[in-house]
Amino acid sequence: MAEGKPEPFDRLVVVGLGLIGSSIARAARRYGLAREIVAVDGDAAVRARVQDLGIADHVTGDAAEGAAGGDLVVLCVPVGAIGPVALAMLPHLKPGAIVSDVGSVKASIVAAIRPHLPEGVALVPGHPVAGTEYSGPDAGFSTLFSGRWCILTPPEGTEEAAIERVRALWEGMGAIVETMSPEHHDLVLAITSHVPHLIAYNIVGTAADLETVTQSEVIKFSAGGFRDFTRIASSDPTMWRDIFLNNRDAVLEMLGRFNEDLAALAKAVRWGDGEALHAMFTRTRAIRRSIVALGQETAAPDFGRPRTAEDGTGPAAKP
Amino acid sequence: MAEGKPEPFDRLVVVGLGLIGSSIARAARRYGLAREIVAVDGDAAVRARVQDLGIADHVTGDAAEGAAGGDLVVLCVPVGAIGPVALAMLPHLKPGAIVSDVGSVKASIVAAIRPHLPEGVALVPGHPVAGTEYSGPDAGFSTLFSGRWCILTPPEGTEEAAIERVRALWEGMGAIVETMSPEHHDLVLAITSHVPHLIAYNIVGTAADLETVTQSEVIKFSAGGFRDFTRIASSDPTMWRDIFLNNRDAVLEMLGRFNEDLAALAKAVRWGDGEALHAMFTRTRAIRRSIVALGQETAAPDFGRPRTAEDGTGPAAKP
Secondary structure, eight states, X not given: OOOSSOOXXXXXXXXXXXXXXXXXXXXXXXXXXXXXXXXXXXXXXXXHHHHHHTOOSEEESOHHHHHTTOSEEEEOSOHHHHHHXXXXXXXXXXXXXXXXXXXXXXXXXXXXXXXXXXXXXXXXOEEEOOOOSOOSTTTOOTTTTTTOEEEEOOOTTOOHHHHHHHHHHHHHTTOEEEEXXXXXXXXXXXXXXXXXXXXXXXXXXXXXXXXXXXXHHHHHTGGGTHHHHHHHTTSOHHHHHHHHHHSHHHHHHHHHHHHHHHHHHHXXXXXXXXXXXXXXXXXXXXXXXXXXXXXXXXXXXXXXXXXXXXXXXXXXXXX | OOOSSOOOEEEEEEEOOSHHHHHHHHHHHHTTOEEXXXXXXXXXXXXXXXXXXXXXXXXXXXXXXXXXXXXXXXXXXXXXXXXXXXXXXGGGOOTTOEEEEOOSOOHHHHHHHGGGOOTTOEEOOEXXXXXXXXXXXXXXXXXXXXXXXXXXXXXXXXXXXXXXXXXXXXXXXXXEEEEOOHHHHHHHHIIIIIHHHXXXXXXXXXXXXXXXXXXXXHHHTGGGTHHHHHHHTTSOHHHHHHHHHHSHHHHHHHHHXXXXXXXXXXXXXXXXXXXXXXXHHHHHHHHXXXXXXXXXXXXXXXXXXXXXXXXXXXXXXXX
């Protein structure tokens, strides 16, 4: 844990000013975590928007220019681009610089970058488990990481000092930091994030292809559960393509287990085994309670739209 | 469409004072849709709570007493109990009375009740597509149905006047009413609600059984997508057991299609077919936009907790 206010970075370089990158730029400035913030983005429209928003001190589309003099470079591009973008910037980094990222997959990123690290440059990959279903520099905000976990996956042998500086940045932005190996990270995220996204994308696709039920009916009557899946399934397609391409083994492993369990559940439905169904549906409630208790979710009922305050009769929030 | 204010029911009987039943009682009183509201519930604790809340004029645990003199009886008990409870009440209904319900399955309910209808009593089954993951008389509130769809599935030959009176009740509570056959209803809900719940329950169960990832890790890092599934998977177990037992064929049909699509998606992951993945993930975004456009969901980003208003920098709500 960092004590007191951490020493700010002299030059924080944020590469890719989407939801996460622009949130880091905003939070770093707001909480005084960097003396200078450099924004690097390959998209001219994004650069222009970042200029207008005024969330960085310097904006460039040139990787070498962006890398020069940076003491922390955080790569916030889709997982598939992190390796190539890192390789373009590494030769321009000064000794003592730290390279980090925010990708949702970690082992493949370590494998892509580590062999090419210049002498004296440290690699401390990170993954803030935070976000919304929106993308782009307008979607970010400075409190996105507040109370959220950020997982750091430094490869073995990384200098403690580098890890501590990256930890201090995330804690300064309000995150709770945990470290684990890249491989374990990828397993954990496969079940808590990647497979849930895959099955959400999948059921929305299944619904779109029906002949017996019209698309308009699916949309109208979506409040019964389907709606929540469409929110997840509206996340950025490029980001998610890259995640699945880069975490194949863990995703297929978890998906295999999901399919086995679903086959058992389908059998209970087919044979009318009410006892098995009830037991299964009861068991899952406890996990929900733990998530609410841990502050990762509110207990407020979700209606898919803001509550009207006009109704004084209910509901009481229950655990 | 009803024009102007509908004639209130003389005696509205709500059977089962859970989330939906207690919301109907609250809304009927608030919007002046019934002169007298009778609450029937087999659970003494619920009856006591309904008395305390003061949301009904008369509270009883006796089906015959509850049915006597009612001109509309709405059964708000779990799907598996609707048939038996209806059969207990039917002999005590007066000619001209209407029996309705709010079950999430319709064909099996029509089959259970219709053969036993006394002369002059009409059956107009209904299903408000609204709710939260909470249960019980405290969870209800009078605006639950506002702007939500309610599907009526009157069997062929039902008198128009009875259908119109039930329609007027729902419209009076703010719902948008649509009618369809019980069989078609069950297909539509299988894909928009029943299968989504089944796979949400399933993945939460899969996550609970892992040895390689601890339950505490699943809970901590649930913000990446899993959290939304746990909300759905915390709905009432008895209600959902009954739904699956009573809509078996439609659920298994939709689940079969879901599984075929998931196999194709898994194959794309295994073979690294990025183009197929990207195309699939792009396609599902359009459906989300339609749901938001139809007012069944807000476009506001979902963080799993209320936004802090303190941050002026973002985000702009985008479609």
